[in-house]
Amino acid sequence: MTDDDVLAEFRAADALLEGHFILSSGLRSPRYLQCARVLMNPRRAARLAEGVAARIPAALRARITAVVAPAMGGVIAGQEMARALDVDAMFVERPTGTFELRRGFRLEPGQEVLMMEDVVTTGLSSREAIKAIEAAGGRVIAGAALVDRSNGTADIGVPFFPLIRLEVPTYQPDDLPPELQAIPAIKPGSRAAA
């Protein structure tokens, strides 16, 4: 799957948004990848997950025995990745602000896991999810995502396999360009505001 193929899927899903967005990290951006729209079509979601799986070297892929995703954005991506890898899917969630494994999901001590995100911007959510998976006994041997929009800055501490890397500007809230200052900001994601 080429970058053009991936972008065509995002365009077909009306998932490439323009405006003024408050990201999970608090950073601001004129662009937002609304992966929920991409994943709302199960066949499209499955195609993209197959594309992500193909990015992971076969020897590493063969070791993965579960996919764990950070909710909300990662849940459907994680489910489809698990289907592509033929393993179980779980998710961590943050009802009190910190990711934890709940709902009877369990990991064996040292179980080798893929952490699956929808989008990586700073990598903070990925790192927090990995910490929660490891606190639950898992060993995260790789991370993956549909989109890496970190402009090469995200270090999630494990080998990382995004389906596509997109160059997208982000700004500190006190250093906005005039075109963003001119329009109200919206926060599409579910992390509580800091």
Ligand SMILES: O=P(O)(O)OC[C@H]1O[C@H](OP(=O)(O)OP(=O)(O)O)[C@H](O)[C@@H]1O
């Ligand atoms: O790399 P980062 O800077 O952490 O940003 C990316 C994260 O932000 C979004 O989630 P968000 O926290 O908005 O919540 P959601 O998944 O519940 O929508 C997205 O799903 C990633 O988890």
Ligand SMILES: O=C(O)c1cc(=O)[nH]c(=O)[nH]1
């Ligand atoms: O950083 C984020 O919060 C973020 C960026 C993006 O483009 N899409 C998304 O779902 N979250």
Ligand SMILES: [Mg+2]
């Ligand atoms: Mg998220």
